[in-house]
Amino acid sequence: MSSTxxxxxxDRWAVLAVGLVAAPLAAGLVFxxxxxxxVVGMLADGFTLLHWARVLGDARTWITLGFSVxxxxxxxxxxxxxxxxxxxxxxxxxxxxxxxxxxxxxxPLAVPPLVAALFSVTVLGSAxxxxxxxxxxxxxxxxxxxxxxxxxxxxxxxxxxxxxxxxPFLVLLFERLARNERLACLAETARTLGATAAQTWMRxxxxxxxxxxxxxxxVYFLALTGALEVPLLVGAxxxxxxxxxxxxxxxxxxxxxxxxxxxxxxxxxxxxxxxxLSVFSVRRKRExxxxxx
Amino acid sequence: MMRRxxxxxxxxxxxxxxxxxxxxxxxxxxPWPAVVPVGLQVRQWREVLDPASGVGGAALRSxxxxxxxxxLATLGGFVTSRGVARHPQRHRLLMMLNLPFAVSPVVLxxxxxxxxxxxxxxxxxxxxVIAQFIVAYAYAVILLSGFxxxxxxxxxxxxxxxxxxxxxxxxxxxxxLARPLLVLCLLQTFLISWFDYALTLVVGAxxxxxxxxxxxxxxxxxxxxxxxxxxxxxxxxxLAAIALHQRLASAAVAAQWEA
Amino acid sequence: xxxxxxxFRVQNIAVRLGGDLIFDAVSLAAEARTTxxxxxxxxxxxxxxxxxIAGLVPIARGSIHLGGRRVDALPPNRRNIVYLNQEPxxxxxxxxxDNMAFxxxxxxxxxxxxxxxxxxxxxxxxLDGLGGRFPHALSGGQRQRAAFGRALAVEPAMLLLDEPFSxxxxxxxxxxxxxxxxxxRERGISAIFVTHDLKESLQxxxxxxxxxxxxxxxxxxxxxxxxxxxxxVAREAQYWSEVATPVAGGSVRSGREQAAGMVEPLTxxxxxxxxx
Numbered sequence: 001m002s003s004t005x006x007x008x009x010x011d012r013w014a015v016l017a018v019g020l021v022a023a024p025l026a027a028g029l030v031f032x033x034x035x036x037x038x039v040v041g042m043l044a045d046g047f048t049l050l051h052w053a054r055v056l057g058d059a060r061t062w063i064t065l066g067f068s069v070x071x072x073x074x075x076x077x078x079x080x081x082x083x084x085x086x087x088x089x090x091x092x093x094x095x096x097x098x099x100x101x102x103x104x105x106x107x108p109l110a111v112p113p114l115v116a117a118l119f120s121v122t123v124l125g126s127a128x129x130x131x132x133x134x135x136x137x138x139x140x141x142x143x144x145x146x147x148x149x150x151x152x153x154x155x156x157x158x159x160x161x162x163x164x165x166x167x168p169f170l171v172l173l174f175e176r177l178a179r180n181e182r183l184a185c186l187a188e189t190a191r192t193l194g195a196t197a198a199q200t201w202m203r204x205x206x207x208x209x210x211x212x213x214x215x216x217x218x219v220y221f222l223a224l225t226g227a228l229e230v231p232l233l234v235g236a237x238x239x240x241x242x243x244x245x246x247x248x249x250x251x252x253x254x255x256x257x258x259x260x261x262x263x264x265x266x267x268x269x270x271x272x273x274x275x276x277l278s279v280f281s282v283r284r285k286r287e288x289x290x291x292x293x
Numbered sequence: 294m295m296r297r298x299x300x301x302x303x304x305x306x307x308x309x310x311x312x313x314x315x316x317x318x319x320x321x322x323x324p325w326p327a328v329v330p331v332g333l334q335v336r337q338w339r340e341v342l343d344p345a346s347g348v349g350g351a352a353l354r355s356x357x358x359x360x361x362x363x364x365l366a367t368l369g370g371f372v373t374s375r376g377v378a379r380h381p382q383r384h385r386l387l388m389m390l391n392l393p394f395a396v397s398p399v400v401l402x403x404x405x406x407x408x409x410x411x412x413x414x415x416x417x418x419x420x421x422v423i424a425q426f427i428v429a430y431a432y433a434v435i436l437l438s439g440f441x442x443x444x445x446x447x448x449x450x451x452x453x454x455x456x457x458x459x460x461x462x463x464x465x466x467x468x469x470l471a472r473p474l475l476v477l478c479l480l481q482t483f484l485i486s487w488f489d490y491a492l493t494l495v496v497g498a499x500x501x502x503x504x505x506x507x508x509x510x511x512x513x514x515x516x517x518x519x520x521x522x523x524x525x526x527x528x529x530x531x532l533a534a535i536a537l538h539q540r541l542a543s544a545a546v547a548a549q550w551e552a
Numbered sequence: 553x554x555x556x557x558x559x560f561r562v563q564n565i566a567v568r569l570g571g572d573l574i575f576d577a578v579s580l581a582a583e584a585r586t587t588x589x590x591x592x593x594x595x596x597x598x599x600x601x602x603x604x605i606a607g608l609v610p611i612a613r614g615s616i617h618l619g620g621r622r623v624d625a626l627p628p629n630r631r632n633i634v635y636l637n638q639e640p641x642x643x644x645x646x647x648x649x650d651n652m653a654f655x656x657x658x659x660x661x662x663x664x665x666x667x668x669x670x671x672x673x674x675x676x677x678x679l680d681g682l683g684g685r686f687p688h689a690l691s692g693g694q695r696q697r698a699a700f701g702r703a704l705a706v707e708p709a710m711l712l713l714d715e716p717f718s719x720x721x722x723x724x725x726x727x728x729x730x731x732x733x734x735x736x737r738e739r740g741i742s743a744i745f746v747t748h749d750l751k752e753s754l755q756x757x758x759x760x761x762x763x764x765x766x767x768x769x770x771x772x773x774x775x776x777x778x779x780x781x782x783x784x785v786a787r788e789a790q791y792w793s794e795v796a797t798p799v800a801g802g803s804v805r806s807g808r809e810q811a812a813g814m815v816e817p818l819t820x821x822x823x824x825x826x827x828x
Contacts, residue, residue, distance in 0.1 A: 013376025028404025110531035112488035226397025
């Protein structure tokens, strides 16, 4: 089984696996760069930095990026806090078995972002269920008086919807990591060594969980920053999140904005890939250091 | 007990959301500030299920696409994940496989649009399936590479010493061992396609209609009742699958602790 | 003989887990600076007994006194009783030094003092030069010594050891037994050491007890323990004497010789085995 031929075959499978994913990504990136530089495409008339200059010089580019990062970070921070609180309330006590409430967290996984956004509009919208209840209690007289987070320019509606979508995933993630890392036993050890409940959280549970969860949290953050559906349904017209902005420019009837759409998409692709790669490689370096030292 | 109360509250919240959608899907009119609909009707359901409305066709297209993506990604992922898991550069490979999740699906779709146009796949369901496959396959390889641990390698060697050939190793050892993980993988990759809106929008160029695009169109036209009806159709299979899968998962977990 | 006030006293404790009565009316007393070795087969409730004493499992009835103070109502962190798991559970996010300093840092001991005390422990546990290593870069024996050192660092009034050496290879295990004996003497440790290995219990214990079916029997001294049939010492001694002494009757004899022949190479292999 461990012959050289077998190994070579298994290497070929690895190359195929990565190739199936990386080759289209790389080809797509090269194409976007060339298109945005005016080298290829229907409007190509030779190399130009004009489209890039236009995108990079446009304040809206940076507002869109900043807004996307804000929504991604706020959604992540809120879901993280909520998920940790729920993990503490449900999973942290179970010593060896999967805690009995885990089943509860599977159900929200059946909800796609589009449906979550629809929930937000029908519950939190200015004419939504809460607004109607507020009227029934005599607090407001018209839908306009209801402080709805939906279509808010602060992105509050997007953040709330994202939190509802992501929190169950994080609770399940923490549950699994806690089991893998034998967190309950580690916490008991800390307790008998003299740690209070609070110290056990601060010095053992949180550091161990966060250490193990960093790559997953990074991927979630990037997914939320680049989300399309929720901002499309729940977000304000302006500022748009990055995916909405790219999609708008890309699908416009007037194809003269295409090179700009590609420049913007390239910019975001490079930024998000850089974030992912640096988080993963920092972790990899740390692991190597800890193993090798 | 606080725990019990919290579980009950969260369950009620979930059921409440489903009930709200269900109520919306049979509402005749629901003007503000009425808390409950004014009159009920099944017109939305009749329209959505009417073959002429296109939603029935969209639902069928969604299912065929999702089943195709799930089957291809899981099968391909299982066969190739072994090579990834055993590769000396495993960490670097897995990092690359995470890239489709880091770059937004819109960016992925936009970057591939030229190639889809070139091969006449833009605006076709096949093109959307290929785009979804890239994401689902990357997910499958990441998930299934965790299967190939030293214990499994030892079991394979054991089977070989008992005289199992390559086919028997797969049929009698690997597939039964991996079954729970494969079911989970099928379900998750099915959902990647079933839930997808961004890739369908960009690669499908508005010409591939699925349940998600139908929901968005109804929502955009301002008819929340029809959007809610589509949403219920969208929720039904994954809810059923997750109910089924959860039993599988907890069985797998129980077996793990009994061992 | 003058009566010594026992340092540690457990009286009539009962533990119930998920409706099952794990044990009922267990009592024991241990003197300061001695090790009580408890023999218990798996399923005898030994882990639950130790966890109950440490405060990790609530007791349904009874009392626990330590150093003249009743501790059973205190949370685990205020009992000054350290429970050592069967597996050496080191904190994965801390290196060996920080693992051993963990309890001292909780007690806000000054940094220089922490360094001095942990370095001394690292030396006496033969872990020199490994302070910067993380748990997964340590061998099983090193991890177990680090976990032991982490417990010793806080100078617990009582140390509970739950089969701490059972996952180690025989050679490492033997050296850990000697090391435990030496360090616990040097530092005047009070400990309860649970094991299912008779030889280990005789090597490590100052006093002895047997836990069976939720009942604990404590013996007055080593001789009483060895004499009692429940300890299994007599049975073991008889087995070895029979193996060593040939008896009349060809077939029986050859069987015995075979048995002896099987024991020999095994011992050699154990000696060769060393993964440290």
